[in-house]
Amino acid sequence: MSSTIPHLRNSGSIEYEALSLVADIGATNTRFALAVSGSNELIQPLTLLTSNFTSILSACREYLNHIADLHPSRACIAVACPISGDHVSLTNNSWSFSIEEVQRELNVGRLMVVNDFKALAAGVPHLAAEEIVQIGDGTPIPERTISVIGPGTGLGVATVVQHETGRIILEGEGGHVCFAPGNEREIDILRLLSRQFSRVSTERILSGDGIKTLFQTLAKIDGVAVPDLTTSSIVERAISGSDSRCLEVIDIFCGVLGSFAGDLAMTLNPQGGVYIGGGIIPRIAKLLKDSPFRARFEGKGRLASFIKNVPTYLIMTDHTALTGAASLLLDDLKG
Known part of the structure; x- marks a missing residue:
């Protein structure tokens, strides 16, 4: 069973500044969505095969193309490895990247990079009964x-x-x-x-x-x-x-x-x-x-x-x- 994240039907109803990019980068799957700032509401989900991309930036570009003219102002990327300093190397994946470089390329005012299980743990209190x-x-x-x-x-x-x-x-x-x-x-x-x-x-x-x-x-x-x-x-x-x-x-x-x-x-x-x-x-x-x-x-x-x-x-x-x-x-x- 996998619950569904609703897609955004009317992009004009939400200001760009109110959107944040969220990502969960794993060795097998890379998941993206937009979060409506000020809430935990998720829209425009997309799951990609990590192996189809050579870097985190190439996967991010694919998602940004998917959401077309929507541009998030903030981002939080969860990765399957410890985080220490600017350089990040995934444990079970060949990807590595600079947090500062990714922030520049995404053109967001704030980029958080966190351990994937920190993100999973933060999401648990919001799970629905079903x-x-x-x-x-x-x-x-x-x-x-x-x-x-x-x-x-x-x-x-x-x-x-x-x-x-x-x-x-x-x-x-x-x-x-x-x-x-x-x-x-x-x-x-x-x-x-x-x-x-x-x-x-x-x-x-x-x-x-x-x-x-x-x-x-x-x-x-x-x-x-x-x-x-x-x-x-x-x-x-x-x-x-x-x-x-x-x-x-x-x-x-x-x-x-x-x-x-x-x-x-x-x-x-x-x-x-x-x-x-x-x-x-x-x-x-x-x-x-x-x-x-x-x-x-x-x-x-x-x-x-x-x-x-x-x-x-x-x-x-x-x-x-x-x-x-x-x-x-x-x-x-x-x-």
Whole structure:
């Protein structure tokens, strides 16, 4: 399920100065929209394949051509990498750019460049009820901390700390913490991957490439030959139920995701809930609901009661980071 952003029908009804460009740059998809300044309303959406463009500027030019004579006065671009200084290099993409150069080329008065999971986290409080699916029990406490996890091309993590005067978004590279196996099968997986990598991060499992890695690793453990399937093919076979090995891959993926989300909840106590986003989640939502995810989330031994009431949600829309980027621009405008 993916909710729809309405297209602008009457461009003359909105002043150019009231428009801001928002973008979510990922290794697979690059999403754009216009935000109506002073609100989180999004119009004129466009999704492009990142691989079709050689740089962020060429993708931006494509979008500016798409919106024709509309010209935004401000912009917020969310990118899948840490931000430090003027030079930005995407982690799972060959693009790199200068923030100052992009601002000049876009001819905007203000350009914010933020981590993509900071934008996703900023968008979570604006999700509609029909854009999320709860997994398991738990009741959120309003205005409490919210954590966000997202397996996609990589594994993103962010947390929103809400307080009386606003919010603080904690961003980092939590997806690169060490993979912690939860059973004998996963210990075998870690043992084999440790021969291939000097350090096995959780992202090695909880990502698009991680699904393919799991598929090949299980075959090696079991001593069987398997075809070189793409991540998409593995997911499709699991969804259809036509391949038991693919089903096991997704089951393990969901179990590891539950443990990882539970560990994050133990660390940060997000009583507002843990939200799971990323491009993979909507496709495997039904399998995840029937998987060990929630049991592994709560399975913290003598401290299980500590997070038993923390709810977990799947984000089922693909424009949450765009809404978050608009929200961050609004915060910036307010000072």
